[in-house]
Amino acid sequence: MFSLKNVLYFQAGLGVLANMFLVCFYIYIILGHRPKPTDLISCQLTFVHIIMFLTAGDIWLTDLLASLNIENDVKCKTTFYINRAMRGLSICITCLLSVFQAVTISPSTSLLANFKRKVKKYMISALFYIWVFNFSVSTDIIFSVGGFTNVSENKQMKVSKSCSLFPMSYIIRVFILTVTMSRDVCLVGVMLTTSTYMVIILFWHQRQCKHLQSISHQRASPEKRATQTILLLVIFFVVMYWVDFTISSTSILLWMYDPVALTVQKFVVNAYPTITPLVQISSYNRIINRLKNLQSK
Incomplete structure (x- = not known):
């Protein structure tokens, strides 16, 4: 368990540093500096991930609240509520x-081309409603989590060092x-659909360019590199999400606390x-070029 804890702290430290660098860049x-529309979305996603790390279990924010002598029950509700909202924001913004x-x-001849201007126009509103929605639907965690007291007497399920889930009927859990x-x-489903669509577009574009020059000598356009990066992130997110969902749903339905499974989750x-x-830092030439320009000044 000690080694797993060290891995979690190393992972959190690496994640916070990388995300802080990226959010400063955005x-x-x-x-x-002429931002692209995706920059605002990526900036918010990066900020959300920083907050996720700070509110994850027994890492950092929990210790900070404890040092301020804040009541344990308030501490648990606050950290779990914010973390739940951030996890919802992560999937929505992705x-x-x-x-x-x-x-x-999308090509100018496709149906999606008609939405290009509309998407840019309503992007700020969409992000605002996503934040409001996730903070609203996460309020249930306030009533279902609190300070840990005694598992054997109250049938609470411990989910961190000092917090636990209150007993719920099987019907409510389901x-x-x-x-x-x-x-x-x-x-x-939307992410997989759009990802499939982007793969088809990239494949079609690659075949269109095939008669101009050898594929091995083609330089990928910024749009193509950005699309490939987003595809990679979406696929990775979907895999990690279902692994997390399998572990968490099993624990809640069976109402079973396993410290090793919780750490793995x-x-x-x-x-x-x-x-x-x-992935974003290593894939976006714009970030690398900006860093080179800053070093040359």
């Missing part, structure tokens, strides 16, 4: 990023899982926000 771009990129690269799963399945949950900035 802010630098947004404040006056879905929005996937949809936006699919619309962006209902909450069904509602959550319905929302997430819809979003994952935390590692899986944090895998996507850790990998995302690393």
Whole structure:
């Protein structure tokens, strides 16, 4: 368990540093360097991932609240509520990023081309409603989590060092899982649909260019590189999400606490926000070029 804990702290440290670097870069771009519409979406996704790390279980924010002598029950409700909202925002913003990129690269003759201007126009509103929606639907966690007291007497399920889930009837547990799963399945379905569409577009574009020059000598356009990066992130997110969902749903339905399974789940949950900035930093030439320009000045 000690080694797993060390892995979690290393993962969290790496994730926070990479995301902080990336959010600073996006802010630098947004404040006056001709930002792309996807920059605002990616910036918010990066910020969400930082908050996810800070509110994950027994890492950092929990210790900070404890040092301020805040009541344990309030501490648990606050951290779990924010973390639940951030996890919902992560899947929603990733879905929005996937949809936006699919619309962006769609040919002018396609039906999606008609939505290009509309998507840019309503992007701010969409992000606002996504934030409001996720903070609203996450309020149930306030009533179902609290400070840990005694598992044997109160049948609470310990989910961190000092927090636990309150007892719930099996019907309520199934209902909450069904509602959550319905929302997430819809979003994952949209991501897989747009990803499939983008793969078809890229394949079609590659075949169109084949008669001009050898594929091995072609330089990928910025749009193509961005699309490939988003596809990679979406696929990775979907895989990590279903692993996390399998572990968490099994624990809730069986009402069974396993410290090893809980630690593995935390590692899986944090895998996507850790990998995302690393993939973006290594894939976007714009970031590399900006860093080179800053070094040359």
